[in-house]
Amino acid sequence: MAAPALPTPALLSDFARTLPLLQPRERSRLVQRAEVWAGWSRAQRRAQQAGLAAWDALPAAERGERRERYLAWQALPIDERRRIDAAREVFAAFAPGQQQELRARFAAVDLGTARGWRLGPALGADYAALQPLLAQVPVDEHEALLRVLRAMTPPQRQDLAVLVQRTPPQERGALRRELVSTAASSRDAWLYERLQR
Template sequence: MRRSSAFLFAALAAVAAAATAALSPQHQALLDQLPVAQRVELEQRQARWRALSPVEQAVYGQRELRWQALPEAVRRERRERWQAWRALPENERAQLRRAAADWAALPPERQRPVRAQFDALDGREKHGWLLGPTLGAEYVRLQPLLAFVEAEERARLLQTLREMNPAERADLAVLAQRVPPDAREALRRELLSTAAANRGEWLRRRLDQ
């Protein structure tokens, strides 16, 4: 098994599992922080909650009690994974569902060394895999460009990165490592303002400077 595929199974199977988790109607503060499309979806979940029968609501209430009994650090991690899942495009979520199924089908003796390899990664690289299969393997190289970015700009940046082809992302990673920290914001602005058809030429020009 290739290293990237193995880490994809190990790191993101839990993210795929988050697809089945329901958001509590009481989490309004979290709801208000989400992009409009996600907020609308969660409001629709709330509407479905109100349509449940008393028995169904009681079952859901038990799940809520179990959630509230978890340590805050665990809840924070699961919320982060859930948000990461919802931010992925549908084609990547489908890929992760397949990865989770492939991982679950592996015998324990094959899972253990992969899990050990993943656990040995530093926290930054582990966290980067939450960006999904397209960007997870490239996160470390692109991280200088992703650091200290406001949420709205970060969403646009991630969308742009996913739209780029691997060669373009490789060139951008070189630029991200090359420019000093105080020039990274300008680099992000240039990237986001460059039309997709012109990105390759823009990257080559910047690399030649």
């Protein structure tokens, strides 16, 4: 059965036959972007093109790093983004020397820990202890695991970190699945029972 015809912005008229073949979410994003572009002034379009040229001029590794940071930011819950924005404002008020010192301290942190902070303030603080649980999580389990970890209290995450350290690597996948399938109301009891084993 053919996909229904969709209104196509004039900008995308060359792709009128291809658009219906795209996944609905991707098609919608493309159409929205075309509509935004069509509404821009000539100066706005030139600025966007200059930004894209600057992006393309970056080394591939730098583009990958920036893309990863952007996707991590997009994945954060809104309350975590607000906490980061508030911290950014506090940081901006520091004297340049103090900012430089803090940047140097963060640059000295090992790469794994630094990347853990991309999970936001709550999980970033617990990342080192929870890293064995977060390592090699299948893509289809990642979002659910992060949702559960963010819903846990700091003491629950501390108990979980102890449990993770006691769990052999080959059993951590089962531990993750059990954690995710445990109702929030039963999580304290589950952690207690698992820690007593």
